[in-house]
Amino acid sequence: MKVIAINGSPKQKGNTYIALKLVCDELEKKGIETEIINIGNRNIKGCVACGGCKDGQCIFNDEKLRGIINNIFSADGILLGSPVYYSGISGTMKSFLDRLFYASHGRMRLKIGAALAVSRRSGEVAVFDQLNHYFLISEMLVAPSYYWNVIHGGSPGEVLQDQEGITTLKNLANNMAWMLQIKDYSKETHPEPEAYPRVWTNFIR
Numbered sequence: 001m002k003v004i005a006i007n008g009s010p011k012q013k014g015n016t017y018i019a020l021k022l023v024c025d026e027l028e029k030k031g032i033e034t035e036i037i038n039i040g041n042r043n044i045k046g047c048v049a050c051g052g053c054k055d056g057q058c059i060f061n062d063e064k065l066r067g068i069i070n071n072i073f074s075a076d077g078i079l080l081g082s083p084v085y086y087s088g089i090s091g092t093m094k095s096f097l098d099r100l101f102y103a104s105h106g107r108m109r110l111k112i113g114a115a116l117a118v119s120r121r122s123g124e125v126a127v128f129d130q131l132n133h134y135f136l137i138s139e140m141l142v143a144p145s146y147y148w149n150v151i152h153g154g155s156p157g158e159v160l161q162d163q164e165g166i167t168t169l170k171n172l173a174n175n176m177a178w179m180l181q182i183k184d185y186s187k188e189t190h191p192e193p194e195a196y197p198r199v200w201t202n203f204i205r
Contacts, residue, residue: 001180003077007081009090016083018153019151020079026169040090042065047098057069057103078113081116083118108140113135116149118159119152151165
């Protein structure tokens with residue numbers, strides 16, 4: 001089993017990376033392979049709603065980005081992490097996730113997802129909510145903790161002083177690992193259900 005963690009911060013080894021690594025280290029202890037991919041420091045164009053991703057890949061994907069996205073599609077779990085930008089996710093993270101999920105065409109369905117937000121002081125709950133929207137619209141299973149998955153820090157490394165944040169993220173890792181293990185254990189006896197046929201409607205007639 002493998003979890004891919006996506007770092008939406010432009011700071012490659014800043015607090016968002018440290019927070020993701022806290023979760024990944026706990027997952028590794030449970031025998032789950034992890035990989036952290038830095039997205040926030042890349043130049044990623046936003047979705048333009050061209051519909052060109054009908055083949056399952058965004059038309060703007062270069063070969064390196066295509067490889068990253070294919071690895072995400074093949075993973076068992078997805079962990080998203082973003083710093084707070086004006087009470088929202090970082091711009092590059094937004095561009096990447098819009099293109100990733102819009103082109104997924106059901107390939108994220110029933111994977112295990114978890115999100116975390118990092119802030120100096122506030123706005124993190126809005127970020128946490130925004131990240132979870134991607135999971136829920138894609139029919140993913142969302143791993144919980146006993147509080148919102150947020151941790152606080154300004155300068156790189158300060159998140160390690162937020163003891164409640166650390167325990168929240170470690171608890172998240174335990175729950176995510178359990179969900180991955182249960183899903184793997186039961187895949188023969190309880191295969192994934194087929195999606196119910198969808199009806200598309202407009203509010204304008």
